[in-house]
Amino acid sequence: MICKAALPSETYAQKAQRTLAAHGYRAEIVRRTDRREGCSFLVRTAGDCERIHQLLIREGVPVRTVAMERDGP
Amino acid sequence: MIVNFDNAATTWPKPPAVRLAVEKAVARCGSAGRGGHPLAARGSAVMYAAREAAAGLFGAAPEHVVLTMNCTHALNLAIQGIAAGGGHVLISDLEHNSVLRPVYAMAKAGRLRYSIVPVSPSDEETAAAFARAVRPDTRAVICTLCSNVTGQLLPWRAIGALCRERGLCFIADGAQVCGTRPVSLADGIHILCTAGHKGLYGITGTGLLVTDGQFPLPPLLHGGSGSASNLPEMPPFLPDALEAGTPAIIGAASLTAGIRFVQAHGMAHIFSHETALCEHLIERLRQIPSVRIYREAGAQYAPIVSFNIGEMSSEDAAAALAERGFCLRAGLHCAPLAHRKLGSGGTVRFSPSVFSRMEDTDRLADAVASLAART
Numbered sequence: 001m002i003c004k005a006a007l008p009s010e011t012y013a014q015k016a017q018r019t020l021a022a023h024g025y026r027a028e029i030v031r032r033t034d035r036r037e038g039c040s041f042l043v044r045t046a047g048d049c050e051r052i053h054q055l056l057i058r059e060g061v062p063v064r065t066v067a068m069e070r071d072g073p
Numbered sequence: 074m075i076v077n078f079d080n081a082a083t084t085w086p087k088p089p090a091v092r093l094a095v096e097k098a099v100a101r102c103g104s105a106g107r108g109g110h111p112l113a114a115r116g117s118a119v120m121y122a123a124r125e126a127a128a129g130l131f132g133a134a135p136e137h138v139v140l141t142m143n144c145t146h147a148l149n150l151a152i153q154g155i156a157a158g159g160g161h162v163l164i165s166d167l168e169h170n171s172v173l174r175p176v177y178a179m180a181k182a183g184r185l186r187y188s189i190v191p192v193s194p195s196d197e198e199t200a201a202a203f204a205r206a207v208r209p210d211t212r213a214v215i216c217t218l219c220s221n222v223t224g225q226l227l228p229w230r231a232i233g234a235l236c237r238e239r240g241l242c243f244i245a246d247g248a249q250v251c252g253t254r255p256v257s258l259a260d261g262i263h264i265l266c267t268a269g270h271k272g273l274y275g276i277t278g279t280g281l282l283v284t285d286g287q288f289p290l291p292p293l294l295h296g297g298s299g300s301a302s303n304l305p306e307m308p309p310f311l312p313d314a315l316e317a318g319t320p321a322i323i324g325a326a327s328l329t330a331g332i333r334f335v336q337a338h339g340m341a342h343i344f345s346h347e348t349a350l351c352e353h354l355i356e357r358l359r360q361i362p363s364v365r366i367y368r369e370a371g372a373q374y375a376p377i378v379s380f381n382i383g384e385m386s387s388e389d390a391a392a393a394l395a396e397r398g399f400c401l402r403a404g405l406h407c408a409p410l411a412h413r414k415l416g417s418g419g420t421v422r423f424s425p426s427v428f429s430r431m432e433d434t435d436r437l438a439d440a441v442a443s444l445a446a447r448t
Contacts, residue, residue, distance in 0.1 A: 008300055008301060008308065008310055008313075009106070009298075009299070009300040009301075009308065009310060009313050010105065010106035010117045010120075010121075010299055010300065011106075011120075011121060011124065011135070011136050011312055011313065012136060012310075013117075014117060014118065014120075014121035014135075015121070015136060018121075018125075029109075029114065029117075031108065031109030033302075035303075036303065037301050037302070037303055037304075038301055038302030038303035038304070039299055039300055039301070039302040040300060040301065041300075060134060062310070
């Protein structure tokens with residue numbers, strides 16, 4: 001299962017990537033452009049979305065949305 | 074041979090690891106946060122590494138580390154940001170123009186009122202003077218942690234405690250202590266502004282604003298941030314809100330390497346090495362009757378020594394020392410308040426770094442003695 005978490009900025013994407021790495025997740029940062037916000041970022045990692053969401057929130061990363069890959073963020 | 078004793082302006086030489094980091098960043102990085110391709114990704118990683126390094130050093134969250142052009146830029150962000158709400162602020166009588174001028178400009182425009190608090194050799198008296206100067210409309214204390222002229226340390230933990238107790242924002246200018254003394258937001262500082270190119274050994278063009286986020290600041294510059302691009306205004310989150318335009322990635326790489334260099338050597342070791350050089354110079358200069366050293370009993374000092382040679386102007390003395398290969402700064406050091414307090418029209422300032430050597434300090438003392446003998 002691939003989870004995608006949407007973050008507001010590159011800094012938060014970097015923070016999310018390092019936070020996930022510290023908990024054993026290997027995550028990649030993907031840049032995206034959406035119609036509402038414009039430029040923003042995703043971290044993409046294998047794992048349970050709910051668990052990843054909770055982990056990031058707990059570590060102070062302001063996750064916008066999380067979604068499994070097939071759903072899109 | 075050039076010997077740099079003007080490290081309070083900028084440290085020179087830079088550590089080999091800093092020079093290497095610069096070279097590597099130039100060779101490998103594109104812009105940061107502006108694309109998803111590998112060159113941009115490397116740039117972004119470099120920027121975040123600098124935030125993480127500074128956050129670790131000063132006890133902040135990485136996203137609360139704003140990379141600026143220099144300490145003056147950081148102080149302007151903080152001071153003009155706080156001034157946007159009006160009210161009254163306190164500054165000390167040892168401030169650099171990087172604090173005095175933005176405060177004065179805001180006051181001149183009718184947006185802020187300010188009082189200047191006298192710093193005493195006694196930390197207790199200084200802290201009490203700040204406490205007495207607080208008024209009902211006081212919103213912030215903006216002060217240096219260390220005079221860039223004399224090296225006198227201010228009791229910033231006591232000032233931080235006062236600010237916490239009275240609900241004031243404490244904006245600290247750490248340019249002359251960061252890298253030699255432990256400074257942390259846990260000391261009661263809400264917004265720490267510092268240079269990246271002095272005691273942190275990064276290259277010129279680097280500075281930091283480190284905040285606990287309790288006092289949000291509006292942007293000074295508006296422009297691209299690589300985030301929330303559909304908004305017509307700067308993003309509402311840090312650090313993007315205060316970082317418009319392409320960031321200084323090369324500088325950020327140098328800053329990370331510089332901070333790691335400081336951590337590897339240990340701040341206590343750096344402080345004690347530089348202090349030993351200052352004490353040795355003072356001991357030598359005290360043997361020259363016409364030399365005046367600007368230090369007061371009871372005060373605490375960072376490794377900076379200001380002096381004058383008889384009636385010789387500080388600029389003439391520094392020029393004569395430069396002819397002998399020694400780089401020292403003369404004049405007002407952009408700190409007219411401090412010189413007014415000292416009653417001096419300028420001093421010669423000795424400021425060593427971790428690379429400075431005792432034998433060069435001795436040679437400098439010999440050179441001062443020889444100049445003094447001519448006056």
